[in-house]
Amino acid sequence: MTNNSGVRDLYDRRFYGADEEAGFVEEGASTDTPQTRHPAYKLAFRDDDFLLQPELRPVRFQLELLKTEMLLDQAGVGSTLVMYGSARIPSPDQVEALEEVAKGQSEDEAKVTKRLIEKAKYYQEAYNLARLATEKAIIEDGERQFVVTTGGGPSIMEAGNRGASDAGGESIGLNIVLPHEQAPNTYVTPYLSFQFHYFALRKMHFLLRAKAVAVFPGGFGTFDEFFELLTLIQTGKMKPMPILLFGKDFWNRVIDFEALAEEGTISAKDIDLITWCETADEAWAAISKFYDL
Structure with missing residues (x-):
C-alpha cells in the first residue's frame, strides 16, 4: 500500500511547528507585566475563551471544514467509499456472549437482543466490503480512490475500518463529540482520525469526496x-x-418506500436511486458497473 510517512511528517511540521517557524512566540515571554498577563493581550488564535464565544461560530465552522480538507488533500485522498450504519450491531465474535445475556432478559428485551444478533452478518459484510475496496488499491491521477470512510465509532463503523486495516491499507474516521464518552475505534488510521463538534461539518466531509455510499441497518x-x-x-x-x-x-420493515411513491411525496423513479445489496460482492459489483472499473 502507499507509504504516507511523508504526509505524516508534513502534518507534524505544519500543525505543531508552525508558530516557531513563522516567528511567533508565547506572549509575555520576555516581559511579565499586568498588561501582558491580561487576557486581552493574548494573540487571538491562542485565546480559547475568545474563540469559543458564540460570535466566533462562523470561524469555528471554517476551521472544522479546512483542517480535514487540507489533511485529506495532503494524504492524497481523491475519493471515498463511505459506510453508514448502527453503532449497536454486534460483531460475530460477540454473538455468543449476547446470547447468554438474552437468557437473563425479559421476553421483550430478549426479542430486541436477538434481532441485533441477527444483524451481526452485516458487521461481516461491512468488513468484507472495506477489505475488498482497500485491496483494489485504485489510484487515479496520483490520488487514492474509494478510501474507506466511517464515523470512526464501534460496530458497523469499526467493521469498515477493520476491513481496511486488515487489507494493509488506511481508512478515515470522522468522529463527533457526544455527551457520553466515546473514542475512535482502534482500526482508524491515526493521521486520518478526525473529531468534529458540528454534525453539519462532519456530514459535509462524509460526502465531499464520496464516490459510493454503503448504508447498513441503523x-x-x-x-x-x-x-x-x-x-x-x-x-x-x-x-x-x-x-x-x-x-x-x-x-422495508421500517420504511415503506413504495408507499411514499404511492402517496405522491416522492417519484417512483426516486426509489431507483437505491441499489439493494446483501453481500460485499454484490456491492462492489454495483460500484464496478457504475464506474466501469
Whole structure:
C-alpha cells in the first residue's frame, strides 16, 4: 500500500511547528507585566475563551471544514467509499456472549437482543466490503480512490475500518463529540482520525469526496445521513453515485418506500436511486458497473 510517512511528517511540521517557524512566540515571554498577563493581550488564535464565544461560530465552522480538507488533500485522498450504519450491531465474535445475556432478559428485551444478533452478518459484510475496496488499491491521477470512510465509532463503523486495516491499507474516521464518552475505534488510521463538534461539518466531509455510499441497518443517525444523501442527489445538489442499501428486510420493515411513491411525496423513479445489496460482492459489483472499473 502507499507509504504516507511523508504526509505524516508534513502534518507534524505544519500543525505543531508552525508558530516557531513563522516567528511567533508565547506572549509575555520576555516581559511579565499586568498588561501582558491580561487576557486581552493574548494573540487571538491562542485565546480559547475568545474563540469559543458564540460570535466566533462562523470561524469555528471554517476551521472544522479546512483542517480535514487540507489533511485529506495532503494524504492524497481523491475519493471515498463511505459506510453508514448502527453503532449497536454486534460483531460475530460477540454473538455468543449476547446470547447468554438474552437468557437473563425479559421476553421483550430478549426479542430486541436477538434481532441485533441477527444483524451481526452485516458487521461481516461491512468488513468484507472495506477489505475488498482497500485491496483494489485504485489510484487515479496520483490520488487514492474509494478510501474507506466511517464515523470512526464501534460496530458497523469499526467493521469498515477493520476491513481496511486488515487489507494493509488506511481508512478515515470522522468522529463527533457526544455527551457520553466515546473514542475512535482502534482500526482508524491515526493521521486520518478526525473529531468534529458540528454534525453539519462532519456530514459535509462524509460526502465531499464520496464516490459510493454503503448504508447498513441503523438508527436515527444512519437515517439522517441516508436521507440527506438521497435528498441531495434527488434535488441535483450531488451527482448520482451508487447508494448501496444493505438489509432489504430491515429497511422495508421500517420504511415503506413504495408507499411514499404511492402517496405522491416522492417519484417512483426516486426509489431507483437505491441499489439493494446483501453481500460485499454484490456491492462492489454495483460500484464496478457504475464506474466501469
